Amino acid sequence: MTDPDEQIDREPESLKSMDKNPWYVLATIHGEQGKAFDEELHAQNRGVWNRWAGLMFWEGSERVAIAEALGVNPSELSPLSNDAKLTKLVESEFKRRIGPSAKIPEPKHGCDFGKTRFSTKLCMNQFIFPRSADFCLAKFESEAMLSGVLFEGDAFFGSATFAMSSKFDSVCFRKSGSFRGCHFLGECEFNAASFGGVAWFDSARFDKEARLTKIDFGNDVFFRKAMVKGNFRMCRSEFRSYSNFSETKFEREVDLSDAHFRHTTNFRGVEFVRSFPELSGTILHPNTIFTAEDAYWPPTKGSIAKTSRDSVAIIRHTISKQGSPEDEHYFFRREMGFRARIGGFWQRLPYALYQCLSDFGYSIRRPVISLSLLWFLFGALFFCFSVNSSPFQETDMQSLLVRLGAAFALSFANIFAFLGFHGRFAPDIFDGAGPVQVFLSAFQTVAGFILLFFLGLGLRTRFRLR
Numbered sequence: 001m002t003d004p005d006e007q008i009d010r011e012p013e014s015l016k017s018m019d020k021n022p023w024y025v026l027a028t029i030h031g032e033q034g035k036a037f038d039e040e041l042h043a044q045n046r047g048v049w050n051r052w053a054g055l056m057f058w059e060g061s062e063r064v065a066i067a068e069a070l071g072v073n074p075s076e077l078s079p080l081s082n083d084a085k086l087t088k089l090v091e092s093e094f095k096r097r098i099g100p101s102a103k104i105p106e107p108k109h110g111c112d113f114g115k116t117r118f119s120t121k122l123c124m125n126q127f128i129f130p131r132s133a134d135f136c137l138a139k140f141e142s143e144a145m146l147s148g149v150l151f152e153g154d155a156f157f158g159s160a161t162f163a164m165s166s167k168f169d170s171v172c173f174r175k176s177g178s179f180r181g182c183h184f185l186g187e188c189e190f191n192a193a194s195f196g197g198v199a200w201f202d203s204a205r206f207d208k209e210a211r212l213t214k215i216d217f218g219n220d221v222f223f224r225k226a227m228v229k230g231n232f233r234m235c236r237s238e239f240r241s242y243s244n245f246s247e248t249k250f251e252r253e254v255d256l257s258d259a260h261f262r263h264t265t266n267f268r269g270v271e272f273v274r275s276f277p278e279l280s281g282t283i284l285h286p287n288t289i290f291t292a293e294d295a296y297w298p299p300t301k302g303s304i305a306k307t308s309r310d311s312v313a314i315i316r317h318t319i320s321k322q323g324s325p326e327d328e329h330y331f332f333r334r335e336m337g338f339r340a341r342i343g344g345f346w347q348r349l350p351y352a353l354y355q356c357l358s359d360f361g362y363s364i365r366r367p368v369i370s371l372s373l374l375w376f377l378f379g380a381l382f383f384c385f386s387v388n389s390s391p392f393q394e395t396d397m398q399s400l401l402v403r404l405g406a407a408f409a410l411s412f413a414n415i416f417a418f419l420g421f422h423g424r425f426a427p428d429i430f431d432g433a434g435p436v437q438v439f440l441s442a443f444q445t446v447a448g449f450i451l452l453f454f455l456g457l458g459l460r461t462r463f464r465l466r
Contacts, residue, residue: 012071015117015139023111024118025097026052026104029090031119037145042123046072048090051080053107053128069172070126070150107131109194110153113138124149133162146171149455154197157182167192179204180266187230190215201226213237216306223248235259245270254278261285271296276308284314286321292330309338329461333360357450361457371451376446379408385437414441415448 018024030044050070054063054077067074080087094102105111110131118139123145132153138160145171155173159181166188171177176197187208194216201223209230214237221243228248233255240262245416254272258281265288275298300308316331337360340351358366386403413419 010179012464015115015137018116018118018120020097020098021113021116022094022102022105023113024116025094025102026090027124027127029093033123035121037123042125045123046126047076047125047360048080048086049124050076051078051083051086052090053077053102055079055081055107055130066128066150070128071148072126073429110134114156117141118144121145126150129153129155132156139163140166143167151175151177154178158200159183162186162188165189173197173199176200184210185209187211195219195221198222209233217241217243220244228252228254231255239263239265242266249273251276256282258282260392261288263289267291269296271299274298275303276311278307279311279314280307282314284318286318288318290315290319290327290331292319292327297334298343300334305338305341309335311341312338325461329362333362336360358454358458361454362461364455364458364462367451367455367458371415371448371455374444374447374451375408375411378440379411379416381440382410382437383407410441411444414444417445417448417454 013041027049028045029048031041033041050072051386063077064074067077080090090104094104107130107394111129111133114134114136115300116135118138118140121142121143122140123143125145126148127146128150130152133151133155136158140159140160140162141164143164144166144191145177147167147172149168151171151173154175157176157177157179160179161183163185165186166184169189171190173193173195174197176199177195178200180200180202182201182204184204184206185208188206188210190210190212192214193212196218198219199217199221201221203225204223205227207229210228210232212232212234215234215237217237218241220241221239223243223245224247226245226248228250229252231253232250235255235257237256237259239260242263243261243265246266249271251273254274254277257278260283262285264285268291269339270291312331312335315334316328317326319331320366336351336355340348340355342348354360356366386407
């Protein structure tokens with residue numbers, strides 16, 4: 001059987017016709033599906049296939065357990081060799097459709113559908129694959145219906161192409177399931193599927209919506225370097241082991257709500273183009289990895305504020321447990337950015353000012369520039385008040401310079417009032433100061449204290465002080 005790790009790099013060769021594939025003939029003994037799904041025809045084909053697979057399960061208890069997992073009658077798994085009439089029918093169909101020397105394949109050798117072109121609808125709902133199944137490099141030109149299938153061995157779909165919709169709902173992969181490099185041009189569904197072994201979706205491409213809800217991943221999950229162009233839904237899924245989504249690109253909505261990641265999950269380098277992932281009710285492992293860089297996250301203005309705020313808060317809370325203050329503060333800033341878009345004007349105003357003046361406690365440059373402007377503007381105001389209160393001669397340049405220096409010194413002293421610089425000024429320089437000057441001084445002191453606080457936050461964050 002082909003190693004799943006080799007599928008992505010393999011060059012597709014000329015595809016084989018499904019009509020001459022012995023396993024396809026076995027799966028369609030009573031006929032192929034037309035445009036409209038024929039439930040009776042499918043039940044007949046499924047019965048033949050499962051009785052062929054039943055050759056692997058001689059014990060009655062084991063056969064009953066398999067039938068329960070499939071949701072079919074246990075009699076459907078009775079060995080094909082027990083029914084001489086049906087066996088004769090299968091043998092005659094093989095000779096008619098493949099050739100006089102065609103023989104029924106043995107289930108112990110697995111199934112090989114690799115490099116096969118399926119030009120019509122493929123329906124294998126509730127089929128059992130007793131050993132490994134190889135669909136590598138296959139091309140499904142019509143619908144692929146594999147809901148409720150039981151793969152007892154490894155299932156390889158590496159680099160397969162699904163031109164239309166594909167359904168793997170309630171599929172049970174007892175061992176590994178590989179979809180590396182697959183191209184899903186239509187919608188695909190894996191709802192309520194289960195993976196007992198490793199699940200591989202590396203470099204897969206999803207052009208339409210992908211629904212992978214309520215999946216039970218019992219082993220590692222690899223979803224690296226995938227391309228998802230449609231909505232991606234993996235809500236209520238259970239990840240029992242390591243998960244790796246690194247370098248995957250999600251171009252539309254991503255729904256991971258109510259999912260449970262029990263082990264380390266790697267989202268390093270994952271790009272969310274349109275929106276933040278929906279994480280309502282999601283349980284993330286404390287060692288979950290995210291990339292704290294703008295290039296991997298959508299702009300704040302283009303996202304749904306409330307949903308994104310809650311998702312970013314969950315990510316920030318997870319990062320906070322890892323002792324990485326720089327990354328934690330990055331997601332804190334994104335969270336505050338969404339809060340600045342929620343509510344009425346007065347609710348948004350404090351967040352908007354916080355962002356403008358200090359980039360939510362991260363910037364050093366913004367508070368320094370604001371402090372400089374505060375010092376200069378109020379120094380100029382105090383100088384004007386000083387000149388108006390006590391006119392001077394045009395030639396009295398010394399008096400002008402003294403008042404100018406005193407005004408800017410007072411502005412500096414107001415900002416750093418806690419250092420007690422006010423006592424150094426001669427009391428007669430600003431004699432007769434009116435209530436406006438007093439109010440402006442008080443206002444400047446309060447504003448200066450706030451900006452100094454923002455500066456302290458920026459220094460603390462930049463140098464990772466805790």
